[in-house]
Amino acid sequence: MKSMYRYSALALLFGGTLSLNALAADAYDWNNVAPVKTPSIANNNGKTVYFDVSHGGVEGNADWVIDGAFSDFADALVQEGYTVKEYRGVDLNNDGRIRFYDDRSVGVNQNEAVITYDAIKEADVFVLAETNRPFTISEQAALEQFVASGKGIFFVADHYDADRNLNTWDATEVFNGYNRSDLSKYNMGGAYGDWRNPKNANAGWLVDNFGIRFRFNAVDYKQGVSGVVESSKTEGITQGVQPILMAAGATLAIVNPQKAKGLVYFSQTDTPVKWRHAKDQGLYFGGAAEGPYAAIAKSGAGKAAFIGDSSPIEDATPKYLRQDNGNTKKTYPGWTDTGNAAVLAVNIVNWLATPESYQYFDGSNGHTSGVATPTPMATQEYSDPNNGQPWGTPATGFNAWDTDTYKNNSYNAPYGNGQTNPDPDPDPTPTPGNTVSVEQALASAQGTDLVVIGKVSAAVNGIYGLELTDLNNPASHIYVKLESAQRGDFNPQLNPSILNQNIIVTAKRDSYMGEPGLRYVSDIQIAPTALSVEQALATAQGESIELTGRVKSALNDIYALVLEDSNNPSFTINVKLESAQRSEFSPQLNPSILNAQLLIKGVRDSYMSAPGVRQVSSIEVVGNGTTNPDTGSDMSVSEVLALANGQAVVVAGVITSPVNGQYALELSDDNNSADNLYIKLESSQRDAFSPQLNPSVLGKRLRVEGIKNDYMSHPGVRNVSKLTLLD
Structure with missing residues (x-):
């Protein structure tokens, strides 16, 4: 990432040694060094922040590493004077590697992706982001000891069912200390104990230690949760904090107001909605009764902080590929987006890193107590609508508990690019065909x-x-x-x-x-410089040329085609096909080639008593040639939402808000603002159509021609070729 920071070549266990065996070309070597970012000597405050990746913070679409999608957060902490490290676990066999094994298996004692007090005690703050594997009893004890020693933990969760690795656990459940389900399989016993839903807001690991629990809700409010509590009641943490966006997140419920208090709530004027993929009502009470979006706790010597969504503190620079399918991750550019939590996040870490002698928020010495959430466990939170199932179907062959099934270049995968897997993935890999546009x-x-x-x-x-x-x-x-x-x-x-x-x-x-x-x-x-059809027509006969154009029609049965100029269809040229080229490029034999963009090498000549190209040595498809969609049959937003990505669309709807500053807009169905698309604007379109730059477009109907594709992890339209205001 930023060149001003040094990445230290440490062994995976901070303070441990890197054995010579780690230098051999072996599994895990491709990602065998945990990054460290250090401040300048003059700016060093002597404190250290660990970002945990030992328990699923890099699963699925999450990428909460300091040189990935939490890089902006980490860099801001370095600017504050902190040393920032990635915590992976404990090198139990001292071979220079941290390996994750399924620690639920009987007789297996090799899992090194674990949390112990000795391994984290040098940190002042421990950041747990979207933890997707449950803690063992001993790990919970290690975190308790860490707090009891006067340190701080920052719990970053997400909406209920953000089951990133499809193992039936999300961060709200892991942090609370129980699964939403009460099925008998979650009474795991052994190293874990009973993780069934207690159906009681006063029970659970988080409540026992910090007087608070994460709700099992899933709420959207990108306009920004605006009920920011005044700084005099929040230990100064909310000083300078603006409304915080919520791009599918959870709130919390305060059970013990002497241990926990809220920082940011839904205000009376906020209008949050159920996230469209929520498994139940998603939004239970609304307003302050939904509980705080961000909160803090003081329990004995140490401290804790909580936020119900990673979006406002992440950035769009993921480092790893997905473990289940090898696809690229998409993360939200929340750190720089309107409604970011950059100020709040840094203020929280500064507070967590400062030891203070008071024990609770009991109102003494200015440490005001919190406000208990009226209904800290809603009826909907008593049961699991998924019946203990993951939120999606795992890819064939993928097992969240077995790193050998992880795709190359995913966190914890045995192999990176350029390394050979002795048991390669049997799935077919696409190979390049003709050149594409x-x-x-x-x-x-x-x-x-x-x-x-x-x-x-x-x-x-x-x-x-x-x-x-x-x-x-x-x-x-x-x-x-x-x-x-x-x-x-x-x-x-x-x-x-x-x-x-x-x-x-x-x-x-x-x-x-x-x-x-x-x-x-x-x-x-x-690429060889290709002529347009118009330029080719001006070329002398007998000259070897390379030209590009769009297939207009068949010519002389199967033996030729007519190529038209891509920018001016009034210019055409006849192309005589060689026998080996006809099955693929004759429009009569292969109608799908019509409108395709071709790159043709041949000799300028005449054919069928008209300007032409003969002796064609090669033809390549360089564009799919799909014509512009029929603008007379506009699709609704809801119809486009039902389409797969990659399809050309013409959609009409109402402009309802700016998205990502000046760079995009939200388009909603005329009669249903819940159905919306994010329209990414090209630079030449922003002055006229960005609601942030031109507020007069708000509420107007707009026709958009482009390609259905996600933008900022939300259904959208990109590669917009044309925008037309309809009123």
Whole structure:
């Protein structure tokens, strides 16, 4: 991440040793060093924050590591003077690696992804983010001892059923100390004890120690939870804090107001709604009765803090791939989004890291007590609507408790890129076929191997990447992450002459800098300069040429085709097909080739008494050629929500709010504001259509032409080619 910070090459156990065996080319070596970020000597406050990844903080779509989707948070703490470390567990056999094993198995005592007091005692603050594996009794005792020693824990949860690794546990359950289900299988015994739902707000590990519990709700309120309690009642933590966005999160219930008190609540004017994927009513009471969104606790010498959503403190730079399917993760750019919790999060850590002698919020010495939540356990929270099942179906062959089933480049996976798995995944891997356009690449699934042609239009992230624009639609672009050996030739900042040149990139479809991208680039070539059909018509006969255009029609039965200019269809040229080319490129034999964008090499000649191309040596499909959707049959927002990603759409709805500042807008159905899409605006569209830059568009109907795709982890439309105000 940021170059001003040093990543320390430590053994995985802080303060431990890195054995020589760890240097061998072996499983886990690809990710064998836990990152550390350190402040400057002059700015060092002498305190340390650990971010835990030993219990599922990097599962599924979560990526709460300090050089991943919590990098902005970690960097802000370094600016405050903290040393920030990633905590992975305990190197029990001293081989320089931390391995996770299924510690629920009888007779297995090899799990090193564990929490012990000795391993974390050097930290001043321990951040637990979206923990997705339950704590053992001894781990709970270690956390209790940590707090009793005067230290602080920051519990970062998410909405109920945020079961990231599909093991039937989410952070609300793990932190509370019991599963929402009361099935007998959750009375695990042994190292864990009884984790069945006690159906009692006064029971559970979190309540016992901190007087508070996470609710099993799932609430959306991106406008920002605005009931920020005045700083004089919050130990000064809410000083400078603005309303905090909630992108599908949970609230808490205060059971003991002498131990716990709220920082941020829904105000009377807030209008939160049920998250659309909530398993029950999602929102139980509303207002302050729903309980605080963020809270703190003082129990004896130590402290704790809580927030019900990771979104407002994460950023859009995930480090790892998903463990279950190997797909790229998408994380919310909350740290820089409107409604971020950046000030709150730093204030919380500063408070947690400061030892204080008072024991409780009992009203003495200015430490005001909290307010008990009226109904701390709603009727809906007595049972599990999933009956103890995961929130999704695990991918074939994936087992959350077995790291050997994890995909390459996922956290805890045995292998990274470039390493050989002796038992490779039997699932077929896509292989590059014909060159595709940028628009086709944007519609391809994450993880697909592609060969993409496009025009270099800008540098991205300084010297580290480039923007590739579609040859026929400049509004469509994709980011390319360059490997170090490629930057000198292909990064526009280092080599300005590459700007506006056409290149062919062999890479994997992925995300880069929070945008659709290409990564793991294995090859880049300068594309031969192709002529348009109009330019080809002006070329002398007998000259070898390369041209590009769109297939208009068949010609002379199966023997030829008519190619039209992509920008001016009035210009056409006849292309004589060789016998081996007809089955694939003759529109009469293969109607699907109609409208496709082709790159053709041949000799300028005449054919059928008209300008043409003969002796064609190669033809490549460089664009799918789908024509613009029929703008006379607009889809509703709800209809688009039902479509799979990657489809071209024309959708009409009402502009209801800005999204991500000036960069996008929310489009809702005319009669149902609960159905909405996020429309990502291209730079040339923002002045006219961003509600933040142009408030007059709010409430107006808008037609959007683009590609159905997620934006900011929400259903949306991207690669927008046309916007039309309808009133």
